[in-house]
Each structure stands twice: as structure tokens, then as C-alpha cells.
Amino acid sequence: MIKQIVKTSDTNSLQSALDQMVVQEEVKSVILYIGENFPFDTDALSYQLKSLSTTVIGGVFPEVIIDGQRSNDSAILLGLPYPMSYIVIDEFDERNILPKVTEGLKDHFEENCTFFVFIDALIRNKTILFDTLYNYYGSIPNYLGGGAGTLKFEPTPCVVTNEGILEGAALVASIPQKVTIGVAHGWSPISQPLKVTEVSNNEIISLDWKPVMDVYPSIVEEHSKEKFDYEDFYNCVKSYPIGIKKLNDNMTVRDPFKTENGRLFLLDDIEEGSYVQVLYGNINTLIEAARTARLQAEEKGKVSDNTFIIDCISRGLFMxxxxxxxxxxLDPLSNSFGALTLGEIANNGDEYLDVYNKTAVVGIFE
Amino acid sequence: MEFSNNTTLKVLSDVLLELALSIGSQHSTHTLIQKSVPLLLKRLECNTCGLFRTKDDYIIENQFVVPGIFPSTVFFEKLKNTPIESEFNLDGQLCYFFRISKEEHLFLRRKTPFTKIQIKEVEPILYFLVNTLHNLEEKGKREKIEVEVKKLSLVASQSTNGVVITDVNGRLEWINQGFTKVSGWTLEEVKGKKPGEFLQGELTDPNTVKVMRESLLSKKGFDVEILNYNKAGIPYWIQIICNPLKDNEGNITGYMAIESDISIRKKYEAQLIKARNRAIEAQKAEENFLANMSHEIRTPLNAVIGMVSLLYETNLNEEQLDYIKTLDHSSSFLLGLISNVLDIQKIQSGNIEIVKSNINITAILDTILMSYEYRVKEKGLKVSVTKTENFPSRIISDKTILLQILNNLMSNAEKFTNSGEIGIRASQIHWKEKNALQLEVFDTGVGIATEKQKFLFKKFKQIHAPELTNTRGTGLGLAITKELVEVLDGEITVESILGEGTVFKVRVPIEVPENTANKYPKNDITLAPKNIFNDIKILVVEDNLMNQKFIVRLLNKLNIDLDLAENGTEAIEKANQEKYDVILMDIQLPDTNGFEVTKIIKNTENLNRETKIIALTASALGQDILKSQAVGMDDFLSKPFRPKDLLAKLENVLV
Known part of the structure; x- marks a missing residue:
């Protein structure tokens, strides 16, 4: 694997680096992560991507990680020695997704393969893609990826494909190589389970039939012993994400990022009828979770030193x-390649495919 | 922070309720598997769910699996080889089998174990899922059937044909608009009645009604045409196709009949039958006319030709000989013309009969050779007959037809050849997977232009060629030959070069008898030595004076003793009084015809029951030949005939 970081603000340098990367004989495909403050010409880069015969996938993320360092104004490239097949989803309905999922990925689908999934974080109803993928391929592949976009939460071209840098789209790519995965978050519940009684995609309207903003702030206030600060909402809630309760006390974390019209906005969707708990975490529990994720990945079998990190930007902001x-x-040898994303996608076959927030994901190439 | 078990159970019961609602709200197996099963996986934190058909605690096949691609083929193979238990660990995954029935298990796979309470609570939902699946499968089948039934109902109700459904006793339950339109009766008016009660009338055929009734009594369908009467009493013809309706157990629950109005067809059929009868009558009249004409012309012509033959034997001066030759030529031409017209008539009316027998083909060819050697002597032509090495001496085919084919072709060759050679090349070949006789009749005559060859076998088409001004004919010879070849399932082709000559190639399938080469004399047509006519006596039964004179003169010349009978009664009397060696029997006699006379002679006590009888008749129709054989005649000679023809027949019956 060949890693390269492009730090300069000269857009041409990214394009040159990409050109140099794809001509190398051992490079069969490329992963490209771009930090949200890295200035680049979207049209020019899209044009270049379309002209390449080598598959290039990736995204624009709030920050990128390379060799143990984080950066929001760099772009990083990873040349892989594996061929890829990929599909681009730009219409999120089942009739459009299913034929692409069944036909477009089969070339490099095998018992030990990995699906990379990058999706515009602002797309609602991401579960249509995840359900279709999982209902067809199940737990044979491992899944790894994250939500692309910037912390401005504004629509922008952010999914890197050979069809250009796309907005409102998702990309799924398969490589014939297993990446073992560890996932952990380190958040613990501080409230009783609450039923999500009204919801609109990623907006909670009511919990236990009470307006959500009557319930959630009071739980945070009670735990923090501080008055809920609507003015500095993010800093106020960054330690108190929402956990979707599962049957065996597992939690899928959802990150609240704003409130408006009495609704609580989460980074990803939540289903009506599900049970949630308000979670709390501190630096220590989160770091402990990172260690757990690393150990989980290493436990799966023989692993290499090539570490792949998908971590949540809100963990970075919080910590x-x-x-x-x-x-x-996550990366004791400081040779990692990764991104701080707006939602993490990870599945190692143990459970249904879903998107997480405020979660650390470690992938290690076998 | 610790939370109570009650809360966890509440979550579980909510999950189960959500699953139950999802399962219960699905309307097809597809949505059940695509929506509810994935939800079940999500909510129960499982990664695989499948329904397996099982036998003796092993998986046989899956009915569905979600995800669509099973965890892995390796895993599935392991699973198939593992006896089913309610719970076991396989490859680090917990596998749960829920027994739905003796032959069905629902499979769930997850990373962490279910608690006992969870299993107990989840089980009813799983049964509900499988039951719903089966119900939806049944519903799907029923819906498919209903759709088909709806389509059929639509077809039945919209059909212009009448459709009626009765109960098992034949009482009407339903009719369509087509039935009302044809019969004038509405469902309200006829429901519960039997169709026969109001549809049949005085001209309805009781036999057809009987067929229908008996079919219904024996619980069978029927297909009949019947005259019905509509509400206004106007008759109309319908075809009824009626079939029993059966339930799933095969019990008859009623009958369905489709009725098509065939009144117009019946009208046309009646017209067609009338026209056909008229045509048959006309054809019969034509046949009778031809037969009578044939008889009436042949009888005097026989005398003319016979007398001309006898005149040759008298002392004639040159002038007389010239007249006789002209007379001979003209009478022979007239005979050929009549024979051709009759042959065509015979073939077209299907009266030509194939009489296959074991024939000496070598002898036939030799006879043709001899005959034509004599005929073309004056022209100075060479005549040849060649046979291939393997050529059989005897074959099974129709001798008369073969002879006629060869005679027609040779006569044609002779007619159009003024110098050089004519002849036959004969061989046995394998043709159309059968043994076949190939006869190539060739000549070095005028030849036929390529563009005219296509008209060769057309009736009444004689090729116009300026160089043939001295040839005449009806234009029927080759058409007859082609028809005759086809009667024997053969084919005839022609190859010709203008100015160089022509080859007609005839191929007819034959059978070759085994080891018969020495059983028969080599030549069955060769004229018998004259001494076989010594000490024989012939009864000549002939009413026509001219023919009497000809036959008597001919037999006298051969020193054959004879008696003459002028009618049937006299013939029977003479047959009772004296034993004859041969009887020559005319057919059309003034009192009892020749067939009847023969029957009496052959079937009553008299001196001539074993005597050979040769039919002599001017009728050339095929049925007369058959009839002569049927009454016991031994041979048949068609008038007019030449002396040598009669001698050949006599030799045939006397040897």
C-alpha cells in the first residue's frame, strides 16, 4: 500500500499526486480523503477522476488522519494493490438501488471481501441503502465507511467517485481483501429508556409522548447540574448523545447537533417506536473504548500493520x-490512514448493518 | 446506572409488538420476506434468518433466507451437516432452530445468546411469521386462480357464443349474453329449467337428443349439432360442446356447454351437398356417355381394323394395297385417339386400378424390342434395349401400366425420330429409400427446345415444331404417361437437346421377388407355337355381325374349330351341350350380359365350368376389368383388337 499526503493549498498538487499514484504498477485502486479546509477545484478534480481508468473512491470529511496525525486542510491518498468494483447511488429508492447492488458489486464479491461505503451525511433515509445491501449480501463482507461532508452541514459535493465528486450520493466499493473491524463508543446510559413516540427522519419530536425538548434538557441538566444552554447548544450536549437501545443492552449512538422548533436534530435517522436513553461519556471512557475497538479488530485474526480509522468528528471536537x-x-504504530466522519459505518458480520455516531472504528487489513 | 428488568422486558414486548404488526400487515410473501424479516433481524439483533425444510433433524433445503446470500457457503455446508438442535455454537456464532412443524425449522443466527425469557417471548412471533408466510402463499395461489377465473368469466360473458352452466341434473344455473342473443331467453326466464324443455322443437333430431341425454346419464361430455328453436319459435342450428365441471375431488358438480350458431354454415353445407350431388350426377353421365361412346365407336372400329388385317392376307394390287395402308393408318390413329381420351378419363375419375403381380420384366422389354424393330424397319432406325448386370428378370408391379408407359414413350420416340436409334436402358436403382425400376427411353430424334420442355406433360399440348409437320396426335400421350407413372408413385423427367435427341427417365418403385428367376418362363408374351391351337374348339359369343365375321375369319385362318352364339341364352345352351377349350365372351349382349352368362357357366352344372373365358368388350373402363375378374373370367381383351392380340390372349389361357 502506498500512502501520500498533500498538504499544500495548490490544487494542482493533488491532481499531480493522483496522477503519480495511479501510474504506479502495484496500485490497482485508490482511496482519496480530502479535509474540509483543503482547497481544491471540484470541477477540475471531477474531470480528472472521470478520465482515470483506475478506480478512485473516498470523500470530503471534516478531518483526515494519516500516520497518527489529524488535519482538516490536507488531502491523503492510499494506493491499494486490490482491484475494486463500485456502484454509485444517486436515487435513494429500492427500485434503483437493488439492481445496482446485485449486479455492480459481484465482480469482486467473495467470501472474504470488504465493502467500503461512503455516503453524503446529509442524505436522509440512508437505511434504504444499508437494508438493501445487507438483505442481499448479508454478513459475508465486512463493511467500513462513513458519512461525508463538512461541519457546516450544508449541501456540497463530497463523495469521491470516478463519476466525479458528487453531492447527495453514496458509493459502495468492493475489494477482494478482508479488513477486520473493531467498533466501540464508550458512552453509558444515564436515563431510563424512553420511547421515541414521534419522529421525522433524524428529528425527534417527542419522547414518551412529551415534547423532546421538555425531556432531553432536563435529563442533561439533572446529570450535569448545570442549566441547559440553548445558546451554546453543541458544547452543552456534546457529552450527552442519544443511544438507541437494542435488545441486549447494546446501544447505537446518535449525535444531537442542533435544536429547532422544539425538535432535536440528530446526525442520522432514528426510527419511531424505538427506545432511547440519554448517554454520557468522559474522556477516559471514550479512550478506553478506542482501545477496545483496536483489540476487537486485532482479535479477529492475523492482521497487518495497515490500520484504517473511521472516527467521529464529534469525538474529536469533544476530546x-x-x-x-x-x-x-486506535493506531499505536502511527501508520494509520483514515478520516473523522459525520457518522460511521462498520459491520463485521455480527449484526445488522447500520450507521453509528460518536463511535470509533478500527479496520486492519489482514 | 442500573435499569430494571421491567424496562428491558418492556423494550422486548414493544419489539415483539412491532414485529407482530409488521408481519400482520404484509399482503404478500415478497413483502413479508423483504420487510418483516429484515426488521426481525434488526430488532432481535440477529444476522441471519431462514426457514428450512428438514427431515430427520437435518436440513434438506431452504424456503427463504435473509440475507439473500447465506452467511457463507462454507457455513451453510457445515450447518447442513450438523444435526438440528435448538441452540448450538458454530464458527463463533450462535445458531437457534425453532421447530415449526415436523418438517420445518426456523433458523436464527446471532453473535450473543438469547436469554431464556427472550426465546420464550420470541417463539410465538416466529410461528406467527411462518404461519403468515404459508397463509400468504395460499392466498397468492388463490389470487392467481381468482384472476384466471375472472379472466375466464369475462371471456365467457363477453363471448358471442352461447355459454351455459347447469347443475349436475342439467338444470340451468347461468347463461351468458351470447346465449340470450341467439335464443332470445334471459337467465330469469330459464333458470332452473332443462335446456331441452324450451329449445327443442318438431324438427329437432330425436337421435341427437338421445345422444345428449345418454352422454349426460353416463356423466360424459358431448359434441353435437342440433336444430334448436328460439323464443320466437324460429329454428336455428347450433353446435354444442358440453363438458362436465368437476371439483377438486373429481366429483361432477355440473356441466358447461358452449353453443355456436352454425345456421349459416348449415345453409352453405346444404348448398354444397346439392352442388356435389349435381356434380356426381354430371360426372356419372359423362362416364356413361364415354363408356357408351367408347363401345359404340370401338365395336365398328374393331371390325374395320380386323377386316383391314385380313385384307392384307388377300391378293391385292398396288393401288389396293395403297388404299388399305391408308385405311389401316387412319383406323389405327382413330383407335389411338379414342384410347387416349378414355385413358385420361379413367385416370381423372380415379377408375384406374393398380393390379400388382409378379411380372417378367425382361420378357416385356424383349417384346417391346421385337415390336419396334418391326415398326421402324421402313425408317431404317436401330432399336436397342439394354439392361444393367444386376437387372432382375422379375419384378412385382402393374404389368399393364408399365407396358402402356413404355409403349407411349417408345411410340413417341419413334414418331419424332427419322434417323439413328431409339431404345430403352433399364436398370434397378435405390430411389427414395426403395427398390426402383429406372427406364430411360431415348431417341436421336428432333429433340425439344428447353423452353418448350415445361409444356411436355400438359394435356392437349402438342409441341409445335415446323420439322414435325408429318406428325399428328391428341397431345395427350405424355400427359397420360406422366399420370400413369404417378399412379405407380414414380416420377418422369426429360432431358433433351434440340437436334440431338431426347431421353425420358422413368423411375417407379418396385418389389423384387426372391429366387424366382427359374420359376417362370423367360418370355410370357411370346406367341405360342401354332400347334397349341390344334384340336381345340372355341365358343365365340358375339352379337355384332361384323365382329363375328372378323373373329370367325381369324380363327378359321388358324384352323381353329368354333361355335358361334349370338346372345347370352344361346351361349348358355351351347355351354350345356358341348365342352369348349376357350369361350370368347362379349359383354354387351342383347339379352343376358356377358358377366351374367359367365356367372351361370362358372357356377352351375355344365360341361364348361372349368373352361377359360376371355372377355371381349368395347368398354375400356377399369371397373369392367375388375368385374370380369370378379365373375370368374380368366382374361380380358379390349376391342378393337388386332389378330396378334387375340392370339396372345388365347396362348395365355391355353398354356
Missing amino acids: EEDFKNELKE
Whole structure:
């Protein structure tokens, strides 16, 4: 695998680096992550991507990670020695997705393969894609990826494909190589389970038939012993994500990022009827979770030193300077390649495919 | 923070309720598997769910699996080889089998174990899922059937044909608009009645009604045509196709009949029958006319030709000889013309009969050779007959037809050849997977232009050629030959070069008898030595004076003793009084015809029951030959005939 970082603000340097990467004989496909503050010419890069015969996948993310360092103004490239097949989804209905899923990925589908999934974080109803993928391929492949976009939460071209850099789209690519995965979050419940009684995609309207903003702030206030600060909403809630309760007390974490009209906006969708709990975590529990994720990945079998990290940008924002310790736990050898994303996608065959928030994911190539 | 078990159970019961609602709200197996099963996987934190057909605690096949691609083929093979238990660990995954029935198990796979309470609570939902699946499968089948039934109902109700459904006793339950339109009766008016009660009338055929009734009594369908009467009493013809309706157990629940109005067809049929009868009558009249004409012309012509033959034997001066030759030529031409017209008539009316027998083909060819050697002597032509090495001496085929074919072709060759050679090349070949006789009749005559060859076998088409001004004919010879070849299932082709000559190639399938080469004399047509006519006596039964004179003169010349009978009664009397060696029997006699006379002679006590009888008749129709054989005649000679023809027949019956 060949890694390359492009730090300069000269857009041409990214295009040159990409050109140089794809001509290398051992490079059969390329993963490209672009930090949200890395200036680049979308049209020019899209044009170049369309002209390449080598598959290039990736996204624009709030930050990128390379060799144990994080950056929001760099672009990083990873040349893989594996061929890829990929599909681009730009219409999110089952009739459009199913034929692409069944036909477009089969070339490199085998018992030990990995699906990379990158999706515009602002797309609602992402589960249509995840359900279709999982209902067809199930747990044979491992899944790894994340939500693309910027912290401005504004629509922007952010999914890197050979069809250009796309907005409102998703990409699924398969490689004939197993990546073992570890997933952990480190958040613990601090409230009783609450039924999500009204919801609109990623907006919770009511919990236990009470307006959500009557319920959630009071739980946070009670735990933090501080008045809920609507003005500084993000800092107020960054330690208190929502956990979707599962049958065996597992939690799928959802990250609240704003409130409007009495609704609580989460980074990803939540289903009406599900049970949620307000979670809390601190630096130590989160770093401990990062270690757990690493161990989980290593436990799966023989692994290489090539570490792939998908971590949540909100963990980075929450942990600030301490995030370097999380990175160290995730990537003790500091040779990682990854991104801080807006939602994490990971599945190692143990459970149904879903998108997580505020979660650390480690993938290691076997 | 610790939470109570009650909360966990509440989550579980909510999950189960959600699953139950999802399962219960599905309307097809497809949505059940595509929506509810994935939801079940999500909510129960499982990664695989499948319904397996099982036998003796092993998986036989899956009915559905979600995800569509099973965890892995390796895993599935392991699973198939593992006896089913309610719970076991395989490859780090927990496998649960829920027994739905003796032959069905629902499979769930997950990473972490279910608690006992969870299993107990989940089981009813799983049974509900499988039951719903089976119900939806049944529903799907029923819906398919209903759709078909709806389509059929639509077809039945919209059909212009009448459709009626009765109960098992034949009482009407339903009719369509087509039936009302044809019969004038509505369902309200006829429901519960038997169709026969109001549809049949005085001209309805009781035999057809009987067929229908008996079919219904024996619980069978029927297909009849019957005259019915509509509400206004106007008759109309219908075809009824009626079939029993059966339930799933095969019991008859009623009958369905489709009725088509065939009144117009019946009208046309009646017209057609009338026209056909008229045509048959006309054809019969034509046949009778031809037969009578044939008889009436042949009888005097026989005398003319006979007398001309006898005149040759008298002392004639040159002038007389010239007149006689002209007379001979003209009478022979007239005979050929009549024979051709009759042959065509015979073939077209299907009266030509194939009489296959074991024949000496070598002798036939030799006879033709001899005959034509004599005929073409004056022209100075060479005549040849060649046979291939393997050529059989005897074959099974129709001798008369073969002879006629060869005579027609040779006569044609002779007619159009003024110098060089004519002849026959004969061989046995394998043709159309059968043994066949191939006869190539060739000449070095005028030849036929390529563009005219296509008209060769057309009736009444004589090729116009300026160089043939001295040839005449009806234009029927080759058409007859082609028809005759086809009667024997053969084919005739022609190859010709203008100015160089022509080859007609005839191929007819034959059978070759085994080891018969020495059983028969080599030549069965060769004229018998004259001494076989010594000490024989012939009874000549002939009413026509001219023919009497000809036959008597001919037999006298051969020193054959004879008696003459002028009618049937006299013939029977003479047959009772004296034993004859041969009887020559005319057919058309003034009192009892020749067939009847023969029957009496052959079937009553008299001196001539074993005497050979040769039919002599001017009728050339095939049925007369058959009839002569049927009454016991030994041979048949068609008038007019030449002396040598009569001698050949006599030799045939005397040897």
C-alpha cells in the first residue's frame, strides 16, 4: 500500500499526486480523503477522476488522519494493490438501488471481501441503502465507511467517485481483501429508556409522548447540574448523545447537533417506536473504548500493520487535545490512514448493518 | 446506572409488538420476506434468518433466507451437516432452530445468546411469521386462480357464443349474453329449467337428443349439432360442446356447454351437398356417355381394323394395297385417339386400378424390342434395349401400366425420330429409400427446345415444331404417361437437346421377388407355337355381325374349330351341350350380359365350368376389368383388337 499526503493549498498538487499514484504498477485502486479546509477545484478534480481508468473512491470529511496525525486542510491518498468494483447511488429508492447492488458489486464479491461505503451525511433515509445491501449480501463482507461532508452541514459535493465528486450520493466499493473491524463508543446510559413516540427522519419530536425538548434538557441538566444552554447548544450536549437501545443492552449512538422548533436534530435517522436513553461519556471512557475497538479488530485474526480509522468528528471536537490519546489507542504504530466522519459505518458480520455516531472504528487489513 | 428488568422486558414486548404488526400487515410473501424479516433481524439483533425444510433433524433445503446470500457457503455446508438442535455454537456464532412443524425449522443466527425469557417471548412471533408466510402463499395461489377465473368469466360473458352452466341434473344455473342473443331467453326466464324443455322443437333430431341425454346419464361430455328453436319459435342450428365441471375431488358438480350458431354454415353445407350431388350426377353421365361412346365407336372400329388385317392376307394390287395402308393408318390413329381420351378419363375419375403381380420384366422389354424393330424397319432406325448386370428378370408391379408407359414413350420416340436409334436402358436403382425400376427411353430424334420442355406433360399440348409437320396426335400421350407413372408413385423427367435427341427417365418403385428367376418362363408374351391351337374348339359369343365375321375369319385362318352364339341364352345352351377349350365372351349382349352368362357357366352344372373365358368388350373402363375378374373370367381383351392380340390372349389361357 502506498500512502501520500498533500498538504499544500495548490490544487494542482493533488491532481499531480493522483496522477503519480495511479501510474504506479502495484496500485490497482485508490482511496482519496480530502479535509474540509483543503482547497481544491471540484470541477477540475471531477474531470480528472472521470478520465482515470483506475478506480478512485473516498470523500470530503471534516478531518483526515494519516500516520497518527489529524488535519482538516490536507488531502491523503492510499494506493491499494486490490482491484475494486463500485456502484454509485444517486436515487435513494429500492427500485434503483437493488439492481445496482446485485449486479455492480459481484465482480469482486467473495467470501472474504470488504465493502467500503461512503455516503453524503446529509442524505436522509440512508437505511434504504444499508437494508438493501445487507438483505442481499448479508454478513459475508465486512463493511467500513462513513458519512461525508463538512461541519457546516450544508449541501456540497463530497463523495469521491470516478463519476466525479458528487453531492447527495453514496458509493459502495468492493475489494477482494478482508479488513477486520473493531467498533466501540464508550458512552453509558444515564436515563431510563424512553420511547421515541414521534419522529421525522433524524428529528425527534417527542419522547414518551412529551415534547423532546421538555425531556432531553432536563435529563442533561439533572446529570450535569448545570442549566441547559440553548445558546451554546453543541458544547452543552456534546457529552450527552442519544443511544438507541437494542435488545441486549447494546446501544447505537446518535449525535444531537442542533435544536429547532422544539425538535432535536440528530446526525442520522432514528426510527419511531424505538427506545432511547440519554448517554454520557468522559474522556477516559471514550479512550478506553478506542482501545477496545483496536483489540476487537486485532482479535479477529492475523492482521497487518495497515490500520484504517473511521472516527467521529464529534469525538474529536469533544476530546479536543486529548483526541491524540484516542488516536494512539486506535493506531499505536502511527501508520494509520483514515478520516473523522459525520457518522460511521462498520459491520463485521455480527449484526445488522447500520450507521453509528460518536463511535470509533478500527479496520486492519489482514 | 442500573435499569430494571421491567424496562428491558418492556423494550422486548414493544419489539415483539412491532414485529407482530409488521408481519400482520404484509399482503404478500415478497413483502413479508423483504420487510418483516429484515426488521426481525434488526430488532432481535440477529444476522441471519431462514426457514428450512428438514427431515430427520437435518436440513434438506431452504424456503427463504435473509440475507439473500447465506452467511457463507462454507457455513451453510457445515450447518447442513450438523444435526438440528435448538441452540448450538458454530464458527463463533450462535445458531437457534425453532421447530415449526415436523418438517420445518426456523433458523436464527446471532453473535450473543438469547436469554431464556427472550426465546420464550420470541417463539410465538416466529410461528406467527411462518404461519403468515404459508397463509400468504395460499392466498397468492388463490389470487392467481381468482384472476384466471375472472379472466375466464369475462371471456365467457363477453363471448358471442352461447355459454351455459347447469347443475349436475342439467338444470340451468347461468347463461351468458351470447346465449340470450341467439335464443332470445334471459337467465330469469330459464333458470332452473332443462335446456331441452324450451329449445327443442318438431324438427329437432330425436337421435341427437338421445345422444345428449345418454352422454349426460353416463356423466360424459358431448359434441353435437342440433336444430334448436328460439323464443320466437324460429329454428336455428347450433353446435354444442358440453363438458362436465368437476371439483377438486373429481366429483361432477355440473356441466358447461358452449353453443355456436352454425345456421349459416348449415345453409352453405346444404348448398354444397346439392352442388356435389349435381356434380356426381354430371360426372356419372359423362362416364356413361364415354363408356357408351367408347363401345359404340370401338365395336365398328374393331371390325374395320380386323377386316383391314385380313385384307392384307388377300391378293391385292398396288393401288389396293395403297388404299388399305391408308385405311389401316387412319383406323389405327382413330383407335389411338379414342384410347387416349378414355385413358385420361379413367385416370381423372380415379377408375384406374393398380393390379400388382409378379411380372417378367425382361420378357416385356424383349417384346417391346421385337415390336419396334418391326415398326421402324421402313425408317431404317436401330432399336436397342439394354439392361444393367444386376437387372432382375422379375419384378412385382402393374404389368399393364408399365407396358402402356413404355409403349407411349417408345411410340413417341419413334414418331419424332427419322434417323439413328431409339431404345430403352433399364436398370434397378435405390430411389427414395426403395427398390426402383429406372427406364430411360431415348431417341436421336428432333429433340425439344428447353423452353418448350415445361409444356411436355400438359394435356392437349402438342409441341409445335415446323420439322414435325408429318406428325399428328391428341397431345395427350405424355400427359397420360406422366399420370400413369404417378399412379405407380414414380416420377418422369426429360432431358433433351434440340437436334440431338431426347431421353425420358422413368423411375417407379418396385418389389423384387426372391429366387424366382427359374420359376417362370423367360418370355410370357411370346406367341405360342401354332400347334397349341390344334384340336381345340372355341365358343365365340358375339352379337355384332361384323365382329363375328372378323373373329370367325381369324380363327378359321388358324384352323381353329368354333361355335358361334349370338346372345347370352344361346351361349348358355351351347355351354350345356358341348365342352369348349376357350369361350370368347362379349359383354354387351342383347339379352343376358356377358358377366351374367359367365356367372351361370362358372357356377352351375355344365360341361364348361372349368373352361377359360376371355372377355371381349368395347368398354375400356377399369371397373369392367375388375368385374370380369370378379365373375370368374380368366382374361380380358379390349376391342378393337388386332389378330396378334387375340392370339396372345388365347396362348395365355391355353398354356
